[in-house]
Amino acid sequence: MADEKKMPPMGPNGAPPQGGPGMPPNGMGGPEAQSKYSRGKYANTGRGGGRGGRGGGRGGPRVNEKPKDGKTTFFRLMRYVTHDKLKLAIVFFLVVFASVSSVGATYVTRPMVNTLSTLREHPENIRKILLLLGLMAGVHIANTAATYIQGRIMARIALNGSNKLRSELFDKMQSLPISYFDAHPHGELMSRFTNDADSVQMCLEQSFRSLISSALTLISVVSMMVMLGRWPLLLVTAGTLAVTTLVVRQRGKKSQFYFRAEHATLGELNGNIQEMIEGLKVVKAFTHEEAAVAEFNELNEAYFQAAHMGNYYGMSIMPFTANINNIGYAVTAMVGGILTVFGRMDVGALVTYMNYSRQVAMPVNQVSQQMNMIYSALAGAERIFQMIDLEPEVDEGKVTMVNAEELEDGTYVETDHRTGKWAWKVPMSDDRFAMVPVKGLVKVDHIDFSYVPEKKILKGVDVYAKPGQKIALVGSTGAGKTTIANLINRFYEIDSGSITYDGIDVRDIKKDSLRSATAVVLQDTHLFEGTVMENIRYGRLDATDEECIEAAKLANAHSFVRRLPDGYNTMVTNDGANLSQGERQLLAIARATVAEPPVLVLDEATSSIDTRTERLIEKGLDTLMEGRTVFVIAHRLSTVRNSNCIVVIEHGEIQEKGDHNELLDLKGRYYMLYTGQIILD
Ligand SMILES: Nc1ncnc2c1ncn2[C@@H]1O[C@H](COP(=O)(O)OP(=O)(O)OP(=O)(O)O)[C@@H](O)[C@H]1O
Ligand SMILES: [Mg+2]
Known part of the structure; x- marks a missing residue:
């Protein structure tokens, strides 16, 4: 995860970088990118499956969704910043002060110019001018201070808000059922924490403040102009403003389009980089480097094009509006000059009016820029709220x-x-x-189960484990062995039947307790970034170093750990990339061992371990397993031979059950597997 920080530089054209510090907009790929690069293995909910094959739909840049219910999202988002009312009130006051005072300071030009023209007759008026100058300087200094302070306070409020949002999101993530993660690309989920939360933060920090200030500036500048000007002048200003608004809108729309495309393509680019780093070995092994480079270049080019066009339109707004403004300025000067000559206006008023006419287009520009950010932030907030609103995993257990x-x-x-x-x-x-x-009597009673409604995986499965028994599940790939392990742990809900622990239905047991009662060594081991010792201790956080080492000895991991450069203090990086597959499994077994659970599930836990070591582990585990129940899933039949009961599963149904000798006598599938007449898989 930390690696994203090293991803390519982001932050679209001068526009506020949506990705926050060092984070790409669309982070490790927003929904768009992830739909292609890290689509969940079992994405089956109709989400994210949109795009066809590789390269499909890359014709034109795709655009981020707009918020669907912006208003509701907006008000909900506001709740994350409004709890500190005092600070907000201070910010509001300072924003008002800054906007109004800067408009007011400009007004001082009028008496100043008018006094200047009287200086020849009344030299003593210089004092008045100096006074006015001082006043102007004072207001500007106060204004700068106000802007600085409100910026600091608002940054803090926004950071607090987005932090709260992130932690709510993380809490929710921990409480969601595993099935949710099966169906959603992980990159997409991640982008909610990074990209979405960052754009929300940026928006909270800048946009609302800026919108208020723009609105106030516009209102006060226009009111001052109405007060000072005469109708011909106002007409000129209105015309200039109308043309500016038109240009800003038209150009803004285009730049917004490409700006979003830039985020989307950047997301794809990041997704590609991530995938290529992770799959580097496979790329090299199949000598697909050239194809990988070509694909990268294509994505890079798409990103470049989008960024370039976004820049082009974004940058072209300023010269256009500046020119329109200049023309308007010239016309204003001309019309104003005529009015002054005919005595309809004093010179000071004209100069001041002209100053205002310079300021009036600014808020329009600003608002158009902020709208991009606001849309993007609301869309991000919507995705975050969507996840926060999900139903957590059901846990009505009381035991x-x-x-x-x-x-x-x-x-x-x-x-x-x-x-x-x-x-x-x-x-x-x-x-x-x-x-x-707690004895460890586990009874799986006639269960049916399906991950997705239309595909039944387990059909009427019965497995019975008495305390201290070792039960083996064997069967072909995809038969449903891991699924049974998942259900014993209640990672998923069964459709019918029941699973009981010591006679208590697992649905009545609090999930925490159920999962503390069962230690699982998963088929795909996962190690965390940390020392070897910490990884073992993950099994039971209050285990002492000695207990962890003892567990490592039982799991037969001790001898290899001792040979590591720093022994138990060696850092495990990148999910154990610096260890061999078998060593990872040994650590995973040690982790489960240290938990000393009443029930242990080993899912292909020794599949990458040599047979000699495996036998040693078995010996260790036998000591540990006294009085505990163990489920072993294994392809290697030698591993399961000494089990009390071997359950042969095919296509989600139990075919045979019995101990090794019984099954051999039966001369059925197990016999054929064992004697090599059929080969598993
Ligand atoms: N999360 C999931 N969502 C939908 N289907 C799944 C999911 N996990 C597994 N399946 C499907 O359920 C079936 C049983 O899978 P399971 O992982 O239990 O097999 P297995 O017996 O453990 O196989 P293996 O020996 O390869 O580990 C397979 O057909 C698989 O495609
Ligand atoms: Mg499996």
Whole structure:
């Protein structure tokens, strides 16, 4: 994740960089980019699947969605900044002060010019002029101070707001069911934390302040002009303003289009870079470097084109408006001159009016620029709120698992220290609790399950594990073995049937407790950035160093860890890229071991480990597993031979069940697998 910071420089043409410091707009790919580059393995909700094959739809730049319900999103977003009312009030006051005072300061020109013209007859008026000059300087200094202070305060408020938004988003992410992550590209989710949250922050920080200030400036400048000017002058100004607005709108629309395209293409570019870095070995192994470079160049070119066009239109606004303004200025001077000559206006008023006519187009320009940001921020906020509003994983469980002590009469009582014994604390109707010893009796009873409604994965599966038994699940690739493991842990909800722990339905057990009761070594190991020791301790955060080392010994990881440059303090980087696949698995087993769970699930946990080491681990685990229930999923049948029960699953159905000898006697599928008459997969 930290690597994104090193991604290419971003920040579109002078326009406010949407990506925030060092972050690309559209971060690691917004929805657009991710739909192509990191579409979820099981994206099946009709989202994100939009684009066809590679390169499809790259004809023209695609454009970010606009916020669908901008108003609601806007007001909801405001709630993140309005809690500190005092600070906001100060900002508002300062913005008003800054806008109005700068318009007011310009007005001082009028008495000054008028006094100047009387200087010859009344030299003593120089004092008045000096006074006015001083006043003007004072107002400008105060104005600068006000702008600086409101900027600082607002930056802080915006940062607080976006931080709150991010942490709400993160909290929600932790509470979402796994199925959500199956269906959504991870890059897209990430872009909510980076790109979307950043654009919201930028917008909170700048846009609203700037909008208020622009509106006030426009109103006060126009009122001053109306006060000072005569109708012919006002007509000239109105005409100039109308033309400026038209140009700004027309050019602005175009630049906005390309500006968004720039974000989208940049997202694609980042997605490509990310994919290529991760898949570098595969690219090289299949000698696709040239194709990779070509694809990169194509994306880079698309980005360049979009950025170039965005720049072109964005940059062309200023010269256009400046010229229109100059023409307007000249016409104003001419018309104003005539009016002054005919005594309809004093010279001071004319000079002041002309100054205002210079200022009046500014707010129009500013608003058009800010609208880009606001649209982008609202669209970002909408995506963030969408996720915040998702239903969290259901957890209506009331039963918890607690440390317990066994009394002489065999009953269990709760205790606050670790005893190595556990009890299910089951709430009764009368505010009391029943203590049920945790034994590790797991019963999977006739379950049906499907990840997506139309495709049934498990059909009427029954698996029964008595405490301390080792149950093996074998079967071909895609048979549904990992799925059963996922269900024991309640990562997904079953469609029908039941799963019970010591007679208690898993749906009644609080998920935290259920998952503490079951340690899983997943098929695809994941290690975190940190030391080897920290990675092992992840299994149980209060484990001491000695306990972690003991676990490593049981998992047979100790000998390789000792040989690492810093032993247990060696840093694991990049999901364990500096370790071998088997070493990663050993650490994952150590992690599960240190948790000392009543139930252990090993999903292909030793698939990358040599048979000798595997046997050593098995010995270690046998010690650990006394009195615990273990589910082992393995392709290597030698690993499962000593299991109490071997369950053969094919296409989500149980075909055979029994111990090694029974199954051999049966002369069915297991027999054929074992004797090599059929090969798994
Ligand atoms: N998250 C998911 N969403 C939708 N379908 C899934 C998901 N995970 C697995 N499947 C499908 O469920 C079926 C069973 O998958 P499972 O991972 O349980 O197989 P397995 O027996 O563990 O295979 P392997 O030996 O390759 O690990 C497969 O057809 C797979 O395509
Ligand atoms: Mg599997």
